[in-house]
Amino acid sequence: MSTLREIAPALARDSRAAPGPEAAVLTPSRLSPLDRGSALPPHHPLRDQPFSSYPYSHWSGGVLPEPPGRPPHRVDLRSADLRVSVDLGHGGRIVELEGPGGVSWRAVPQCVSSRDDVRGIGLRGGIELNTSPFPRSPWALEPVPAALGLTSRLGGDRLRWWQLERASHHLTQVDLHLVGAPARLVVVVRQTPLAPDLAVPAPRLLVDGVAGGLLPGIRDRVTRPAGTDGMVSWFVLAPGADDDRLDSAEERCVVAALDDPVPSWRGGLIAQGSAWVALELARLDAEGAEAPFSTAVTPVPALEHQEVATRQRDEVGSQWLHLLRDEGLGAADRVHPGDVGEPAGFPWQSQLRRARRQEALGDWRVHLRSGEIAFLQGDLDEAAARWSWSYSLRPTAWSDRNLALVALARGDRDAAAVRYLRAHRTQPSEVELGVEAIGALIAARRTIDAHQVLERMAQAGQDGTARYWLLTAEVALDRGRAADAADAVRRSGECADATVHGLWATSILESTEQEK
Numbered sequence: 001m002s003t004l005r006e007i008a009p010a011l012a013r014d015s016r017a018a019p020g021p022e023a024a025v026l027t028p029s030r031l032s033p034l035d036r037g038s039a040l041p042p043h044h045p046l047r048d049q050p051f052s053s054y055p056y057s058h059w060s061g062g063v064l065p066e067p068p069g070r071p072p073h074r075v076d077l078r079s080a081d082l083r084v085s086v087d088l089g090h091g092g093r094i095v096e097l098e099g100p101g102g103v104s105w106r107a108v109p110q111c112v113s114s115r116d117d118v119r120g121i122g123l124r125g126g127i128e129l130n131t132s133p134f135p136r137s138p139w140a141l142e143p144v145p146a147a148l149g150l151t152s153r154l155g156g157d158r159l160r161w162w163q164l165e166r167a168s169h170h171l172t173q174v175d176l177h178l179v180g181a182p183a184r185l186v187v188v189v190r191q192t193p194l195a196p197d198l199a200v201p202a203p204r205l206l207v208d209g210v211a212g213g214l215l216p217g218i219r220d221r222v223t224r225p226a227g228t229d230g231m232v233s234w235f236v237l238a239p240g241a242d243d244d245r246l247d248s249a250e251e252r253c254v255v256a257a258l259d260d261p262v263p264s265w266r267g268g269l270i271a272q273g274s275a276w277v278a279l280e281l282a283r284l285d286a287e288g289a290e291a292p293f294s295t296a297v298t299p300v301p302a303l304e305h306q307e308v309a310t311r312q313r314d315e316v317g318s319q320w321l322h323l324l325r326d327e328g329l330g331a332a333d334r335v336h337p338g339d340v341g342e343p344a345g346f347p348w349q350s351q352l353r354r355a356r357r358q359e360a361l362g363d364w365r366v367h368l369r370s371g372e373i374a375f376l377q378g379d380l381d382e383a384a385a386r387w388s389w390s391y392s393l394r395p396t397a398w399s400d401r402n403l404a405l406v407a408l409a410r411g412d413r414d415a416a417a418v419r420y421l422r423a424h425r426t427q428p429s430e431v432e433l434g435v436e437a438i439g440a441l442i443a444a445r446r447t448i449d450a451h452q453v454l455e456r457m458a459q460a461g462q463d464g465t466a467r468y469w470l471l472t473a474e475v476a477l478d479r480g481r482a483a484d485a486a487d488a489v490r491r492s493g494e495c496a497d498a499t500v501h502g503l504w505a506t507s508i509l510e511s512t513e514q515e516k
Helices: 004-012 248-259 276-286 318-324 346-358 364-376 380-393 397-409 413-426 431-443 447-459 466-478 482-492 498-515
Strands: 074-078 083-087 093-098 104-106 110-112 122-124 126-130 155-165 170-179 184-193 204-208 218-223 231-237 269-271
Touching: 074 155, 074 170, 083 170, 110 498, 155 276, 170 248, 184 248, 231 248, 276 318, 276 346, 318 346, 346 364, 364 380, 364 397, 380 397, 397 413, 397 431, 413 431, 413 447, 431 447, 431 466, 447 466, 466 482, 466 498, 482 498
Parallel strands: none
Antiparallel strands: 074 083, 083 093, 093 104, 093 126, 110 122, 126 204, 155 170, 170 184, 184 231, 218 231
C-alpha cells in the first residue's frame, strides 16, 4: 500500500503540463452558491466552512490555462527606482516588484483549494487586496476593469482599477501611485456603498509567497471623509527602504486624486472586466435612484438591452436586464437549463418579487433565485416552495440539488440522496454536483449508488481530474478499504489539477494511515 511519505512529493510538484480533460480547467460552477458543507465528502477542506460564497459562484476545476507568451492583462508601472507588475486578470494582484538596491521578487500565482477560500478555489502568490467580508478576495480569479493615463500626482506611473463587491454591495476603487524618492508604492482604496446604511469591510492587503525582508514596510491608514458614507484607506509599500510613510501633503494628494477623471483619449480604459457594475447602474436607474459614484472617475460602459441577444449574450449577469423590463430572466420555454446564469445578490430581491407578481406562465430562474435568498435568510419553507415551483415549471438539476440541501438542513439524508442522484443523472457534466452527490450518498450510507455517480463521471471524461480520484478514495475509505483509498489518492497526484486539491488528498491519506 502507498504511504503518505511516498505520495506527498507527487502532490507537491507544480505540474506545468497542459490540462487534459476540460473538466480540470478553471470554470465557474453553475450550482447555487449556498452553504453546502453538509453535502461535501468527509475529508473535503470546505466541509466545515460556516458560510456560503453568495452571490459569488463556486469555482470548479483549478488549472489556469497557460496563455502563449506574456500573460494577459498584465500591466507594468514604473517610477525612477521602482517597477511594479499588476495582474488585472486576477483581481488586480501585484505579482512583480523591482526596487532600489537590487531588491526584487516575482510571484508565480497558483490555484489552491483551502478552508479560507469561500469560492472553493483561490489564488496564492503575490500581494492581494481583499475588500470583501470573506477571508480571501472573491475576485482572485476574475478580471477587473482598469485605466491608465491618469495625471501623475507623485512622480511615477499611476493605475486605477475598480469592481463591484457583490457580497457587501459596494464599489471598490483602487488607485496605485508609484513614488520617486524614496521609492514607494501607494495603494489607495475607496469603498462606496451603493445603498444607504450599508457597512463596508475594512480592506486588507494580503501577502503570499513574498519574503518578508523584501517588504519591510506596509503601513496602512483608514479615514472616512466628511459628508460621505464611504471609506478611504491607503497602504504604503517601501521595498528596500526604511521610509514607509506619506507626509501630510502626499496624503492630501492621494485622497484628492481619487476624483481625477479617467481620460477618454487613447491610453485611458485598458480593461473592461465584468458587467456587474453596469448591471447595478441599470438597476439603480430602473428604481429611480442615482448612482453614488461618478462614471467619469470609474467609467462603466452601459449595458444596452438590445445588445443582450447579440454582443453581450454570454456576458455574466447580462440576463438580469430582462428582469428590469418585466421579462423575467428569460421565457421558460426558450431558456435551456444550461443557461442558468449566476445570482446577482440581495439588492435584486424586490425585482424578483415584482417579476413573480407580474409573471404569466412563470420563469423557473426567477423562482430559483428567489429560493436562494429565502434559504440564506433561514426560511426553509419558502426556499422549498420556490424551488419546488421552479422544478414544476422546468425540471432542472439546479432545483433538485437545492431541494436536497433543504432536506439535509432538515436532517433527512435519504431524501437528499434521492434528489442528488436524480440531479446528477440530469447534469453529469457539472463536476461539483458529483462532489456533493458523493458526499450526500456517503452520509446516507449508500455507497453502491455512489459508485453509479463515479461511473457517470468517468463516462463524462472526469476521471482525468484529481477530484474524481479523491471521490473514489472517499468511497473506498467509507467501505473500509484503506489500501484502495491510498491508491486512488496516488492516481489523483498524476492529474493536472493535483496541486489544487493537495489539502483534501493529505486529509484522506492521514485517515488511511490511521486505518492500518
